Amino acid sequence: MSADPAPRGRLPAAARADRRDAILDAAEALLAEAGYAQTTMAEIARRAGASKGTLNGWFGGREGLLAAVMERNADRAAARVAEALEAGGPPRAVLTGFAEGLLGLLTGPSSVALNRAAMGTPELAALLLASGRYRIGPLVERYLARLAGDGMLVLDDAGEAFAVLYGLVIRDTQIRVLLGEPQPGPAARRRQAEAAVEAFLTLHGNGRTTARGGG
């Protein structure tokens, strides 16, 4: 990918940002390919064409580097979820789009690698929880509450409703992939997302505006 030889001397601000991203890319890719234990500072440096000294200087050690990878990933994930929820259109379609995206996200190589890494380091685990679950959850809960306010859903507690939706969508898929099963393909994810939303609307829909095939 970046076959450019790594620059040597001082870097201007813009180039520095690119370079930082390239280092995070290398770390993320290595993490996904080789796992947490094999993701050594030396190997990250080699792939990024950087030196261990620079890595330590920029990120403050291995944990800081992985934390940076995690935060970048969480930012992207949150953006994707927000986009799916703000897509507009009938609730069934919006929810299915969200569900499909979430399922693909949580079982994707990067998320899987980062979750595995987090299991071995309490600090990283806390960061993953804060920058992932606790950012995405409220987004969805707000959307569900809005639907309820518009009379399109029936629910007491948006948090509880999100938990149910999450369970219906993810089932045991994430933990199985974390334990080594291959990620379900796009078609399977689509089916699973549709089934989940169907069940969710059976439980929480008002039976009219959210009816299947209805506008």
Place this chain on the structure above:
Amino acid sequence: MSADPAPRGRLPAAARADRRDAILDAAEALLAEAGYAQTTMAEIARRAGASKGTLNGWFGGREGLLAAVMERNADRAAARVAEALEAGGPPRAVLTGFAEGLLGLLTGPSSVALNRAAMGTPELAALLLASGRYRIGPLVERYLARLAGDGMLVLDDAGEAFAVLYGLVIRDTQIRVLLGEPQPGPAARRRQAEAAVEAFLTLHGNGRTTARGGG
């Protein structure tokens, strides 16, 4: 607990089995307290009053030892699930008992520690999947199929139904605990199990024999 000084010489078969269990106890406790990375052969040996040589001789290295812990745990878990399913009584009660047990199990200290450990070692992950998920799943599916055969549930695919039930019960609770949140207390687990079974029966019950409060 076993404050007995570790025996020195040759051991008869019965004592050997006890000793083996004591070693596994030590490893399991250490794993739960200190985490995978801190669970070193030296510390296990120290706690069990054994020598590293014996540990390696009996279990064939660290991975083998952890595998033994994992299998013992899986055996116990499978037995508990089977017992819950064979308890007899109205489906709602049986399912709630199963759900409550599963939730407690998967968020318990031992299961959490073993899952975290498995995330770092593909071999252990495969073992956990095989001895856990793939043993418990079929038990539940058979039970659900039996209920369907008796006309008490409506379902096309027992595997699919189990997946839905699992999702409703576990939600994101397991992954959150794996990432460091405290285990929900017994009351919360009970509530969550009841809500899950309620939703499951709404989706798959026949509306009569499984009705709330009904026999």
Place this chain on the structure above:
DNA sequence: TATTAATCGTACCAGTTGGTATCGATGTCA
């Protein structure tokens, strides 16, 4: 009681890793 096998305790070794220091090279900026 003598024999034998198993076990503990300890020391030891090889391999690995994160992090730091040093030095020459390179690009920026005045």
Place this chain on the structure above:
DNA sequence: TGACATCGATACCAACTGGTACGATTAATA
């Protein structure tokens, strides 16, 4: 163009870990 900050490469160190070897000790067993 020159001074300077930064970077890559390399070497290096300390700490840790899994696993093995060896002698002393203990208990089962004949």
